[in-house]
Structures are given as structure tokens and as C-alpha cells.
Amino acid sequence: MEFFKMHGLGNDFILMDLTKQEWPEGRNLPEYARRLCHRHRGIGADGLVLIRPSPNADVFMQIINSDGTEAEMCGNAIRCVAKYLYERGGIEKEVMHIETRAGVMIPRLVVEEGRVAAVQVNMGTPRLEREEIPMIGPGGMVINEPLVLEGQTFYITAVSMGNPHCVLFVPDVEQVDLYGLGPKLENYPSFPRKTNVEFVQVLSRNEVKVRVWERGAGPTLACGTGACATVVAGVLNNLTGRKVMVHLPGGILDIEWGEDGHLFMTGPAEEVFCGHIPCI
Numbered sequence: 001m002e003f004f005k006m007h008g009l010g011n012d013f014i015l016m017d018l019t020k021q022e023w024p025e026g027r028n029l030p031e032y033a034r035r036l037c038h039r040h041r042g043i044g045a046d047g048l049v050l051i052r053p054s055p056n057a058d059v060f061m062q063i064i065n066s067d068g069t070e071a072e073m074c075g076n077a078i079r080c081v082a083k084y085l086y087e088r089g090g091i092e093k094e095v096m097h098i099e100t101r102a103g104v105m106i107p108r109l110v111v112e113e114g115r116v117a118a119v120q121v122n123m124g125t126p127r128l129e130r131e132e133i134p135m136i137g138p139g140g141m142v143i144n145e146p147l148v149l150e151g152q153t154f155y156i157t158a159v160s161m162g163n164p165h166c167v168l169f170v171p172d173v174e175q176v177d178l179y180g181l182g183p184k185l186e187n188y189p190s191f192p193r194k195t196n197v198e199f200v201q202v203l204s205r206n207e208v209k210v211r212v213w214e215r216g217a218g219p220t221l222a223c224g225t226g227a228c229a230t231v232v233a234g235v236l237n238n239l240t241g242r243k244v245m246v247h248l249p250g251g252i253l254d255i256e257w258g259e260d261g262h263l264f265m266t267g268p269a270e271e272v273f274c275g276h277i278p279c280i
């Protein structure tokens with residue numbers, strides 16, 4: 001199998017184009033994803049991304065987290081897929097349609113001298129009703145709601161970008177016990193499909209600093225859907241404006257929550273190497 005190793009701000013993925021090669025018969029997808037994503041025994045990545053044919057768009061993007069669970073959407077991966085399709089995949093369109101389990105996303109490529117320098121993605125609209133997150137509890141939105149964990153009360157805002165996000169505003173993200181709190185919030189019983197977790201420090205109305213604990217992947221250097229969820233939560237809590245520079249450990253994503261309700265995410269995508277793995 002041919003693969004491409006790519007990343008968006010250090011959130012890294014193994015891409016396999018199944019429009020050009022067959023998935024080996026009987027291969028167990030979750031187990032294979034775990035093996036390939038293993039940082040020592042495999043190629044190493046936060047996730048495996050499979051590019052499949054789609055009757056509704058240019059391609060279908062399937063995202064498998066490094067723990068083998070499938071995600072509905074991935075912001076950093078979709079920029080990588082758009083770059084791959086333009087530079088390697090034979091789809092030389094500067095506006096693409098990529099179907100995901102969260103709907104059809106629309107990346108717009110910034111091309112300089114034949115190479116994709118950056119990608120702006122229309123990420124669609126956020127889902128804010130509790131049941132859409134999904135989250136167990138009464139109807140309505142989840143904004144600055146108390147959540148008790150081991151006797152400590154946290155205030156959370158829940159946003160879905162197709163995948164669930166639990167956003168917490170803190171005075172200093174560097175002081176957060178990410179490895180202690182991250183998995184406990186990821187697996188909190190109120191989230192029946194678990195959740196991604198973003199700890200956010202507001203620097204100004206148009207700049208924030210974020211650390212992420214991702215569902216199915218743990219701590220990552222960046223999270224595109226998480227950056228979008230962060231800006232939505234910032235607006236809902238009247239802590240930020242609608243156009244925000246999101247500082248993540250791996251770099252900066254520019255996010256805008258448009259007046260039309262759509263989120264626009266702009267950031268880079270890089271190819272690191274490509275290779276072949278035996279169909280064992």
C-alpha cells in the first residue's frame with residue numbers, strides 16, 4: 001500500500017488514496033490504524049486518513065483516530081487531503097468538495113508557483129443543541145455550564161463541528177493538568193460519544209491560546225475542528241470576536257465565524273514523506 005505522511009501544524013496523518021489502490025481484503029481497519037499510527041512500532045501519526053470515491057463530491061475522507069475509533073471530521077486532515085489531491089492526486093481544482101461524515105466541506109487552495117501554500121476550508125455551521133453535540137441532559141445549548149469532576153466544578157461550553165468539543169476557558173493554559181483532566185473529560189459520562197477537549201486562554205478579543213486533548217488521540221499539537229469550536233464558544237460567552245487568531249502548540253490557525261453562520265479555517269498543510277507498506 002502506498003501512503004503519504006502529512007501534517008497540519010504538527011497534527012499528523014497517514015494518508016492512503018483508495019481511489020488508486022484497493023484496501024486489502026479482510027483487513028481490520030481499527031486494528032490496522034492502531035498499528036500504523038503507533039509511534040514506535042508503526043509509521044506514527046495522530047490518525048489514518050482514507051481517501052475514497054464519492055458520488056456526492058470529489059472524494060470521501062474517512063478519519064480513523066490513532067486509537068482505532070472513527071471521527072466524523074478533522075480540520076487539519078482535510079487541508080492535507082486537499083493539498084495531496086491538488087499536488088499528487090490529479091484533482092487540480094482550487095476549490096474542492098470533500099465529503100465527510102459531518103457533511104461536504106469546501107477547501108479553497110492558496111496556490112503559489114504550483115504548490116499549495118495554505119488552505120481555507122469552509123467548515124460548515126456549528127451544532128449547538130445539547131442533543132447535537134451529543135450530550136445527555138435537558139434541551140437547549142451548553143454555554144458556561146457547570147460540570148462536576150472529582151469534587152471540582154468546571155464551566156464548559158459544548159460545540160459540535162460534526163465531532164464533539166468541550167471548551168473550557170482558563171486563566172493560563174500552561175497551568176492546566178492536560179494529561180490528568182483531558183482523559184477524564186474525554187470520557188465524561190454526559191458525552192455518549194466521548195468528546196474532544198479544548199482549554200482556552202483569552203489573550204484579546206481576536207487572539208486566544210489553546211491546548212487540546214483529542215478524543216481517540218490524546219494530546220495533539222493542533223486541532224482544526226477544535227479551533228473552530230473555540231471561536232464559537234468565545235463568541236457565545238462574549239469573550240472574543242468572530243475573527244480570531246488561534247495559537248496552538250503547533251502553530252496558528254485563522255478562524256472566522258462568518259455572519260452566514262459558517263466557520264472558515266485557514267492554515268498550512270505539509271507533506272513529510274511517502275512510502276509503501278507491505279500488504280501483510
Ligand SMILES: N[C@H](CCC[C@H](N)C(=O)O)C(=O)O
Binds near residue numbers: 063163164215216225
Ligand atoms: N480526534 C478527533 C478527530 C480529529 C480532529 C482534529 N485532529 C482536527 O484537526 O479537527 C475526533 O475524534 O473528533
